[in-house]
Amino acid sequence: MSNSKVVRIAAGQGFWGDWLEAPVRQVKGGKIDYLMLDYLAEVTMSILQKQRSRDPAMGYARDFVSQMERILPAIAEHGIRVVSNAGGVNPRACAQAVRAAADRLGLGDRIRIGLVIGDDLMDRLDPLIAAGETFASMDTGRPLSDVRASVRSANAYLGMAPVVEALARGANIVITGRVTDTGLTLGPLVHEFGWSTGNWDLMAAGTIAGHIIECGAQSSGGNLLKDWRSVPRLEDVGFPLVEVKADGSFVVTKHPGTGGVVNVASVTEQLVYEMGNPTNYITPDCVADFTSIRLRPAGKNRVEVSGITGSPRTGMLKASIAWFYGYKAVGTLVYSWPDALDKAKAADRILRKRLKILGLEFEQVLTEFVGVDATHGRLGGTPSPELAEVMLRVGVRARDRAPVERFTREIAPLVLTGPPSVTGFAGGRPQVEEVVAYWPALLARETVESSVRVELV
Amino acid sequence: MPGVQLQLRFLAHARSGDKGDSANVGLIALEPAYYPVLVKQVTRARVARHFKGMVTGVERYVLPNLNALNFLLHGALDGGGTLSLKTDAQGKVFSTALLRMEIEVPRALAARARKAAQ
Numbered sequence: 001m002s003n004s005k006v007v008r009i010a011a012g013q014g015f016w017g018d019w020l021e022a023p024v025r026q027v028k029g030g031k032i033d034y035l036m037l038d039y040l041a042e043v044t045m046s047i048l049q050k051q052r053s054r055d056p057a058m059g060y061a062r063d064f065v066s067q068m069e070r071i072l073p074a075i076a077e078h079g080i081r082v083v084s085n086a087g088g089v090n091p092r093a094c095a096q097a098v099r100a101a102a103d104r105l106g107l108g109d110r111i112r113i114g115l116v117i118g119d120d121l122m123d124r125l126d127p128l129i130a131a132g133e134t135f136a137s138m139d140t141g142r143p144l145s146d147v148r149a150s151v152r153s154a155n156a157y158l159g160m161a162p163v164v165e166a167l168a169r170g171a172n173i174v175i176t177g178r179v180t181d182t183g184l185t186l187g188p189l190v191h192e193f194g195w196s197t198g199n200w201d202l203m204a205a206g207t208i209a210g211h212i213i214e215c216g217a218q219s220s221g222g223n224l225l226k227d228w229r230s231v232p233r234l235e236d237v238g239f240p241l242v243e244v245k246a247d248g249s250f251v252v253t254k255h256p257g258t259g260g261v262v263n264v265a266s267v268t269e270q271l272v273y274e275m276g277n278p279t280n281y282i283t284p285d286c287v288a289d290f291t292s293i294r295l296r297p298a299g300k301n302r303v304e305v306s307g308i309t310g311s312p313r314t315g316m317l318k319a320s321i322a323w324f325y326g327y328k329a330v331g332t333l334v335y336s337w338p339d340a341l342d343k344a345k346a347a348d349r350i351l352r353k354r355l356k357i358l359g360l361e362f363e364q365v366l367t368e369f370v371g372v373d374a375t376h377g378r379l380g381g382t383p384s385p386e387l388a389e390v391m392l393r394v395g396v397r398a399r400d401r402a403p404v405e406r407f408t409r410e411i412a413p414l415v416l417t418g419p420p421s422v423t424g425f426a427g428g429r430p431q432v433e434e435v436v437a438y439w440p441a442l443l444a445r446e447t448v449e450s451s452v453r454v455e456l457v
Numbered sequence: 458m459p460g461v462q463l464q465l466r467f468l469a470h471a472r473s474g475d476k477g478d479s480a481n482v483g484l485i486a487l488e489p490a491y492y493p494v495l496v497k498q499v500t501r502a503r504v505a506r507h508f509k510g511m512v513t514g515v516e517r518y519v520l521p522n523l524n525a526l527n528f529l530l531h532g533a534l535d536g537g538g539t540l541s542l543k544t545d546a547q548g549k550v551f552s553t554a555l556l557r558m559e560i561e562v563p564r565a566l567a568a569r570a571r572k573a574a575q
Contacts, residue, residue, distance in 0.1 A: 226470040272483020274474035395542030
């Protein structure tokens with residue numbers, strides 16, 4: 001009996017800013033047990049941190065709250081559970097906002113929110129550094145003390161364990177901070193099947209199930225290169241879901257009647273996305289081997305995944321630390337036929353000379369000619385002299401704000417003081433952007449896990 | 458029997474993403490029959506030559522189970538992440554730049570692959 005149990009986990013967001021309709025479509029379009037919503041990327045954490053520094057009640061993905069408001073009645077009615085890292089750098093405020101929404105809808109007694117805290121290392125950095133932790137950069141080996149004053153946020157990547165605990169304590173909505181994308185899918189599976197967390201093959205299977213759906217429709221026809229013209233009805237794309245069995249095998253599919261496609265090609269493209277060494281895919285929960293994955297077509301829009309193996313988790317957890325680096329800005333202008341590229345090149349030379357005459361110093365000035373070399377560099381080949389238009393795109397970066405600010409005032413003047421046939425400047429001056437850089441570091445697992453807690457809200 | 462030059466776009470599809478300042482390109486055979494040709498011809502050295510001046514180093518991994526190769530292209534993103542000034546700061550379309558590469562394949566296979574692409 002228990003061997004025939006299937007757990008259905010559906011992805012509703014692949015990043016903060018993904019299609020707002022997806023969660024409600026996943027909840028109403030067919031049977032699911034869990035809705036998994038992944039909002040976080042490195043850059044997202046620093047944006048959320050900036051929002052929290054301006055308002056202590058902010059710092060989470062606010063989209064999540066409005067989306068939950070739309071689906072809370074259906075979730076309560078169908079007994080669907082939600083697992084999300086929407087909490088960002090302020091999961092408590094996020095949980096309170098969802099709690100308030102549930103109470104407003106009169107569903108207060110049917111919603112139990114599990115709040116996961118303890119991934120935030122910001123208040124612990126100084127004591128940990130004082131105790132000898134260096135947070136050496138995985139890229140450069142430098143100690144974090146070199147940039148300590150500039151650190152904006154610091155979070156450890158947590159695995160599935162606190163998600164499992166929250167579900168075991170009866171939560172039907174689990175809200176976390178920096179839990180790994182894959183842990184959001186593995187957690188419900190460990191809870192439902194009672195998998196031993198030392199069974200590395202099962203941990204790897206649940207992790208890879210999570211990897212396949214964590215980028216939303218990118219495994220169900222979105223951004224699919226193979227036969228892209230024949231992907232049906234992307235305007236109505238069905239986000240992916242996995243139907244998982246107790247032995248760790250699963251089927252990737254989507255709700256009936258939706259657009260997009262789930263086939264071996266769509267799943268394979270997602271599997272290789274952002275891949276490093278495929279035999280050594282490290283997460284907090286296991287090390288998964290992508291060379292063990294077997295894919296088999298299992299009917300229309302169904303791909304069976306099996307055979308996955310894994311090996312023991314490591315003793316370390318990764319921390320994602322964001323630190324203030326400097327400023328950048330990007331300016332663009334469009335030059336038209338005839339001789340579009342030559343005009344854009346002349347404008348670039350004039351601009352660079354003016355920046356030099358002004359004595360502005362930059363760490364880097366990068367010129368791209370969009371339509372010619374922006375994405376493929378010299379591999380794009382020699383463009384036709386008949387090109388209808390070329391976009392000149394110049395980016396600058398500096399540690400100080402002043403030169404970048406001055407650069408933003410040098411683009412528009414080229415319209416009346418540079419080469420002819422220029423347009424595309426209606427958007428106004430380029431914006432000066434803050435650059436927040438990343439400092440990946442490894443920490444002993446115990447250092448982090450001793451502070452992780454689950455609360456019911 | 459002499460072969461002919463054929464662009465990888467006729468033999469493979471691909472997706473790429475970023476890992477810090479490195480881009481990854483997963484190269485997937487369009488047909489299982491093409492995979493051995495990719496393994497033999499799309500070598501680390503050959504890919505390094507294709508991207509000469511654009512990357513600082515290349516690693517290659519094989520995934521026979523997926524008829525795929527994975528390439529890590531180091532130093533490809535001009536600093537990567539938030540530092541990079543590039544349009545493609547996250548290496549999203551490095552995949553298609555690899556598909557421009559030409560390799561030598563048997564004439565019959567080239568004819569078949571071109572026909573399938575029509």
